[in-house]
Amino acid sequence: MNKLLLSTTILALLAVPGAAEARKKPKSAPPAPAVVRVAPTDPVELYYFQRGDAPIWLRSDATRAAASRLSTLLRRAPIDGFAAGPALAADVDAALAAAVPGNAAAMRDAELRLSKAWVAYVQYLRTPPKGMVYGYEMLAPHSRPDQILLTTAASPDLGAALTRMSDVNPVYRSLRDAALASGMTSADPALLSNLERARVLPSSGRYALIDAGNAMLTMYENGQAVDRMKVIVGMPDTPTPMIASIIHYAYLNPYWEVPPALTKRIIAPGVLKGGDAYLKRNGYEVMTNWTNEATVVPASEVNWAALAKDPGLVRVRQRPGPLNSLAGMKIPFPSGQDIFLHDTLDKSKFAKTDRHLSNGCVRLEDAQRFYRWLHGNAPAPQTKEADVLVKLPQGVPIYLTYITQEADAGGKLASRGDPYGWDGRPDRQLAASTYTSPTRGAP
Numbered sequence: 525m526n527k528l529l530l531s532t533t534i535l536a537l538l539a540v541p542g543a544a545e546a547r548k549k550p551k552s553a554p555p556a557p558a559v560v561r562v563a564p565t566d567p568v569e570l571y572y573f574q575r576g577d578a579p580i581w582l583r584s585d586a587t588r589a590a591a592s593r594l595s596t597l598l599r600r601a602p603i604d605g606f607a608a609g610p611a612l613a614a615d616v617d618a619a620l621a622a623a624v625p626g627n628a629a630a631m632r633d634a635e636l637r638l639s640k641a642w643v644a645y646v647q648y649l650r651t652p653p654k655g656m657v658y659g660y661e662m663l664a665p666h667s668r669p670d671q672i673l674l675t676t677a678a679s680p681d682l683g684a685a686l687t688r689m690s691d692v693n694p695v696y697r698s699l700r701d702a703a704l705a706s707g708m709t710s711a712d713p714a715l716l717s718n719l720e721r722a723r724v725l726p727s728s729g730r731y732a733l734i735d736a737g738n739a740m741l742t743m744y745e746n747g748q749a750v751d752r753m754k755v756i757v758g759m760p761d762t763p764t765p766m767i768a769s770i771i772h773y774a775y776l777n778p779y780w781e782v783p784p785a786l787t788k789r790i791i792a793p794g795v796l797k798g799g800d801a802y803l804k805r806n807g808y809e810v811m812t813n814w815t816n817e818a819t820v821v822p823a824s825e826v827n828w829a830a831l832a833k834d835p836g837l838v839r840v841r842q843r844p845g846p847l848n849s850l851a852g853m854k855i856p857f858p859s860g861q862d863i864f865l866h867d868t869l870d871k872s873k874f875a876k877t878d879r880h881l882s883n884g885c886v887r888l889e890d891a892q893r894f895y896r897w898l899h900g901n902a903p904a905p906q907t908k909e910a911d912v913l914v915k916l917p918q919g920v921p922i923y924l925t926y927i928t929q930e931a932d933a934g935g936k937l938a939s940r941g942d943p944y945g946w947d948g949r950p951d952r953q954l955a956a957s958t959y960t961s962p963t964r965g966a967p
Contacts, residue, residue: 567669590682602710612641653720655953659769659858702931713948731921739879756887769857777844778854792831811839867891
């Protein structure tokens with residue numbers, strides 16, 4: 525009876541519509557795992573990955589037009605020395621042609637190709653020349669891909685941003701435009717050297733520029749030249765190196781620390797011939813050592829004859845006063861090169877056409893005028909004290925570089941001459957930054 529009931533139940537279930545299909549239906553597969561994108565290692569691809577592929581170049585008709593401007597800049601880039609420019613321009617054109625609205629993959633691919641081309645170009649333009657010394661790391665050019673792309677994307681006018689960033693600064697733009705006006709399509713070694721040295725300058729702001737090429741100091745505000753004066757810079761065998769730093773203070777009535785080589789060549793023979801009277805007549809005094817705690821010692825304690833073999837055995841400095849070689853002012857800045865600006869007693873040399881006359885430091889035609897510009901037109905205080913430190917209200921960047929070409933009256937490229945022999949010789953530029961002259965700062 526129980527077996528009969530069981531059989532009846534099974535038959536009843538089989539008679540239910542769909543029951544057979546339900547028995548045959550396999551179990552449903554588990555849901556497919558979500559696709560997880562792995563962060564790319566390429567810095568440009570990582571920029572887009574971190575921002576959900578938000579576009580820079582293909583956001584609108586205006587930005588797409590700017591993307592076409594990028595192609596133009598890259599085709600012109602050999603004049604900057606960027607030989608890869610034309611090939612990248614062709615790739616940009618191809619990417620834009622394939623980036624049809626509605627084709628998400630082609631649009632994303634175009635964004636990446638355009639951004640990689642732009643980053644490569646800007647990084648090239650921000651590469652400092654060999655031998656450039658940065659007194660402060662913050663003055664060094666920033667060339668991280670994400671920073672370049674962030675700056676580009678944040679601009680309200682993408683086309684204007686491309687022009688501004690590719691122009692680098694007014695001096696650079698002037699040189700490049702003069703080369704183009706002269707019919708050049710690519711940079712020769714001399715032009716390339718000058719463009720490299722010019723591109724370290726800021727695009728705007730307030731700064732001082734020492735150009736050792738033409739021995740001039742130019743003061744800039746808001747990126748525009750507001751004043752100029754002559755300077756005396758290093759001789760060809762003791763060139764003024766390229767430096768970017770910040771001026772924070774000036775010394776009034778400074779001591780002049782006599783370089784050991786001059787102590788050997790001039791001071792020691794003078795003492796051996798004229799005795800202590802020679803030192804007093806010229807305002808020199810002998811110090812115990814080269815530290816800030818040094819004290820004055822009698823000249824009789826020095827073995828002056830021994831200085832012929834080792835001039836570093838003694839420290840001699842010149843007291844402030846009418847004979848001091850730095851005159852009334854010294855303006856230092858960090859660089860590790862023992863280079864500074866200073867006043868001078870001999871103004872006659874500023875009348876010379878060739879003012880490559882110093883041992884590396886820079887003599888100012890009008891130190892008081894430069895001081896007033898640094899301090900916002902405040903005159904230097906009157907004092908008879910020695911080594912008076914006067915801080916600036918705000919640090920002022922200073923750039924020392926070497927430009928040997930310029931635009932002439934007709935806008936064409938013209939040469940000023942190459943007194944240091946650096947054009948096309950980056951090895952010589954590098955040597956100038958690593959060579960420590962024992963006579964820098966000497967008159």
